[in-house]
Amino acid sequence: xxxxxxxxxxxxxxxxxxxxxxxxxxxxxxxxxxxxxxxxxxxxxxxxxxxxxxxxxxxxxxxxxxxxxxxxxxxxxxxxxxxxxxxxxxxxxxxxxxxxxxxxxxxxxxxxxxxxxxxxxxxxxxxxxxxxxxxxxxxxxxxxxxxxxxxxxxxxxxxxxxxxxxxxxxxxxxxxxxxxxxxxxxxxxxxxxxxxxxxxxxxxxxxxxxxxxxxxxxxxxxxxxxxxxxxxxxxxxxxxxxxxxxxxxxxxxxxxxxxxxxxxxxxxxxxxxxxxxxxxxxxxxxxxxxxxxxxxxxxxxxxxxxxxxxxxxxxxxxxxxxxxxxxxxxxxxxxxxxxxxxxxxxxxxxxxxxxxxxxxxxxxxxxxxxxxxxxxxxxxxxxxxxxxxxxxxxxxxxxxxxxxxxxxxxxxxxxxxxxxxxxxxxxxxxxxxxxxxxxxxxxxxxxxxxxxxxxxxxxxxxxxxxxxxxxxxxxxxxxxxxxxxxxxxxxxxxxxxxxxxxxxxxxxxxxxxxxxxxxxxxxxxxxxxxxxxxxxxxxxxxxxxxxxxxxx
Amino acid sequence: xxxxxxxxxxxxxxxxxxxxxxxxxxxxxxxxxxxxxxxxxxxxxxxxxxxxxxxxxxxxxxxxxxxxxxxxxxxxxxxxxxxxxxxxxxxxxxxxxxxxxxxxxxxxxxxxxxxxxxxxxxxxxxxxxxxxxxxxxxxxxxxxxxxxxxxxxxxxxxxxxxxxxxxxxxxxxxxxxxxxxxxxxxxxxxxxxxxxxxxxxxxxxxxxxxxxxxxxxxxxxxxxxxxxxxxxxxxxxxxxxxxxxxxxxxxxxxxxxxxxxxxxxxxxxxxxxxxxxxxxxxxxxxxxxxxxxxxxxxxxx
Numbered sequence: 001x002x003x004x005x006x007x008x009x010x011x012x013x014x015x016x017x018x019x020x021x022x023x024x025x026x027x028x029x030x031x032x033x034x035x036x037x038x039x040x041x042x043x044x045x046x047x048x049x050x051x052x053x054x055x056x057x058x059x060x061x062x063x064x065x066x067x068x069x070x071x072x073x074x075x076x077x078x079x080x081x082x083x084x085x086x087x088x089x090x091x092x093x094x095x096x097x098x099x100x101x102x103x104x105x106x107x108x109x110x111x112x113x114x115x116x117x118x119x120x121x122x123x124x125x126x127x128x129x130x131x132x133x134x135x136x137x138x139x140x141x142x143x144x145x146x147x148x149x150x151x152x153x154x155x156x157x158x159x160x161x162x163x164x165x166x167x168x169x170x171x172x173x174x175x176x177x178x179x180x181x182x183x184x185x186x187x188x189x190x191x192x193x194x195x196x197x198x199x200x201x202x203x204x205x206x207x208x209x210x211x212x213x214x215x216x217x218x219x220x221x222x223x224x225x226x227x228x229x230x231x232x233x234x235x236x237x238x239x240x241x242x243x244x245x246x247x248x249x250x251x252x253x254x255x256x257x258x259x260x261x262x263x264x265x266x267x268x269x270x271x272x273x274x275x276x277x278x279x280x281x282x283x284x285x286x287x288x289x290x291x292x293x294x295x296x297x298x299x300x301x302x303x304x305x306x307x308x309x310x311x312x313x314x315x316x317x318x319x320x321x322x323x324x325x326x327x328x329x330x331x332x333x334x335x336x337x338x339x340x341x342x343x344x345x346x347x348x349x350x351x352x353x354x355x356x357x358x359x360x361x362x363x364x365x366x367x368x369x370x371x372x373x374x375x376x377x378x379x380x381x382x383x384x385x386x387x388x389x390x391x392x393x394x395x396x397x398x399x400x401x402x403x404x405x406x407x408x409x410x411x412x413x414x415x416x417x418x419x420x421x422x423x424x425x426x427x428x429x430x431x432x433x434x435x436x437x438x439x440x441x442x443x444x445x446x447x448x449x450x451x452x453x454x455x456x457x458x459x460x461x462x463x464x465x466x467x468x469x470x471x472x473x474x475x476x477x478x479x480x481x482x483x484x485x486x487x488x489x490x491x492x493x494x495x496x497x498x499x500x501x502x503x504x505x506x507x508x509x510x511x512x513x514x515x516x517x518x519x520x521x522x523x524x525x526x527x528x529x530x531x532x533x534x535x536x537x538x539x540x541x542x543x544x545x546x547x548x549x550x551x552x
Numbered sequence: 553x554x555x556x557x558x559x560x561x562x563x564x565x566x567x568x569x570x571x572x573x574x575x576x577x578x579x580x581x582x583x584x585x586x587x588x589x590x591x592x593x594x595x596x597x598x599x600x601x602x603x604x605x606x607x608x609x610x611x612x613x614x615x616x617x618x619x620x621x622x623x624x625x626x627x628x629x630x631x632x633x634x635x636x637x638x639x640x641x642x643x644x645x646x647x648x649x650x651x652x653x654x655x656x657x658x659x660x661x662x663x664x665x666x667x668x669x670x671x672x673x674x675x676x677x678x679x680x681x682x683x684x685x686x687x688x689x690x691x692x693x694x695x696x697x698x699x700x701x702x703x704x705x706x707x708x709x710x711x712x713x714x715x716x717x718x719x720x721x722x723x724x725x726x727x728x729x730x731x732x733x734x735x736x737x738x739x740x741x742x743x744x745x746x747x748x749x750x751x752x753x754x755x756x757x758x759x760x761x762x763x764x765x766x767x768x769x770x771x772x773x774x775x776x777x778x779x780x781x782x783x784x785x786x787x788x789x790x791x792x793x794x795x796x797x798x799x800x801x802x803x804x805x806x807x808x809x810x811x812x813x814x815x816x817x818x819x820x821x822x823x824x825x826x827x828x829x830x831x832x833x834x835x836x837x838x839x840x841x842x843x844x845x846x847x848x849x850x851x852x853x
Binding site: 026321447448 | 580581589
């Protein structure tokens, strides 16, 4: 049980208990209550309580919750900027962790304009460095130069202010300089990597040798990375063991390290040193931790012998059957590209009769956004240019089967329902593969998750199965958190029973709230599938052969 | 959308939110009835804190793990009246436990109770827990679960039940009460005997001791043999789910005979076969196809 002192909300202890048990459902409920309190009875919510809660949420990597709490806390008029600066930093970190890098940059740069204390400025710059680092990771090769250099500048700036203290910033700068060399980006004007790594390692070794000092968890991870810079792989593995064994090495710390090794060092489990470091780190994270996203290659999904029974988040143990059903849904999901193979979006198969009985003769059809494949939609693929490929089915047949779009059976423009129903050529032989639809919509009480399968950035089939809470809904759309990216447009959004409830179509850091509520928040938006069916039914009633959606 | 009011049973429980989550997950597991995914809201009538000092520790695999029954001991017998002890004796005899249980001593002292031949340790705990919890509700005992907090048990739990029912009444769609064990007694008592109780569209009782006659006899005025059905507030079916090997349901677990409407049997008694030694477990009941089918029908899923 937590020993945190509750300053008045009565929510800190229950949330701490939920966090201790990895009970994300319970934590979500407490956060729901806190957000309501912040919006209706702000005098009852001391900043100290908010910060305690944010700390717990960060430790468990429940960033969608911390973003919601931080945003609600920052909505209040707060005279004491110094008191709320830590909340802004939590908010920025939550934005970064959810892939909303530009939004985080905006928040942090504004914080720096207010001339915070040196320590706070260092933290701001560190987070900025992180934001730019992530932007570098997700940028196309031709656009990586600027965010990479900016990240190095920021990290190095902080490190040089106190090299004995800001080791984490120093190793980040150093690792990125190494990466710059690999990327072929000119590094002569950048701080040299090897001397910096040697200096960092020397500080940590000196501290570790002091019997009066307890090793800091980040020092251990930093030492591991310094050894990697210096090519000392065996020593790196030893530091890794010490790091994982540290009592404060929790989900947040371990996942950050894993991400660093995969994204910056480009390690994989197939070759050294990734073969030594990654599997142990991954196992440590998955053994009872939350916040996981699994990206599978198409051939991995095609294999039927995968045993994926793992503990994920507040659901606790989920069954192998549940995973198998999810994997099976992957068979119905397609990547949509242009005639040159440039990825544009995602689509998925449904039975035409499930959309409207009169469409039954069309058998299996593809659902996607009209801003992906549309009629007279600026920026959308024209029918003749679209290429639809089912990666899993292709992997099973040892050859890509690409479909063209034969016909648009119905479409609704992006500003309405952003949906296109497409007949493919050839018609997929999809017995049993199409995604079932449901009219029921899950509760929006902060306990329900959605699951998205798609092709973010045109990459391999990706399953978003954590950090994906359903936030709100109205008669047209659902709002949810999920780690989607450009290219996910047109993805199916599933409920816990792997039934389609929405068609994913947008993600924004400033998504306008529903129900006429003021303000925005970071959220993804999917078009409620029942809204699509109703609009289609209305259109079919007006004109049986209609292909375009009239005014709703 | 539909709404479900959940009412838990005897013995100490995890915190309210955890308990509600356990119930919902048990109901949804293995392709069951997923209330959250169906958009069906729920409220848990949580009353364990009225009788127990703090929530059950740890993460339970089941919502009613008998190894975690907090033993209420025997001190509570002191201060019970003779009629109460007579009732307790009669009720205890009605439970189909396979070891003979001697009657409570006339003085009602704890010392005398210690000399009674009680069943094996699980049944002992069950006996003490069931007797204490049911007694305190039916006789509206005054109880102090924690220093500084005191409750008139039935009054307090009734207030919580009514509050939950009012919350559910505000939702569109069918409102169904799903109750387990002692929770079935609470649900019935409120629906039948409490003025101003909001109406509901369905009642599901699970592992219920309502078939043990000693209980409805303590629910008078209100209950009668001819008109025990709560027709004033229950505007839909009453489904009673029981496993005959559940020790809490008594020797005659079907309740239709005791809760008639104008002399007619109207309660639908549904037999369900759980598994293992402890058949009273709510998680096992919630896994049952019979319960799931009946509840899905009531909720129009």
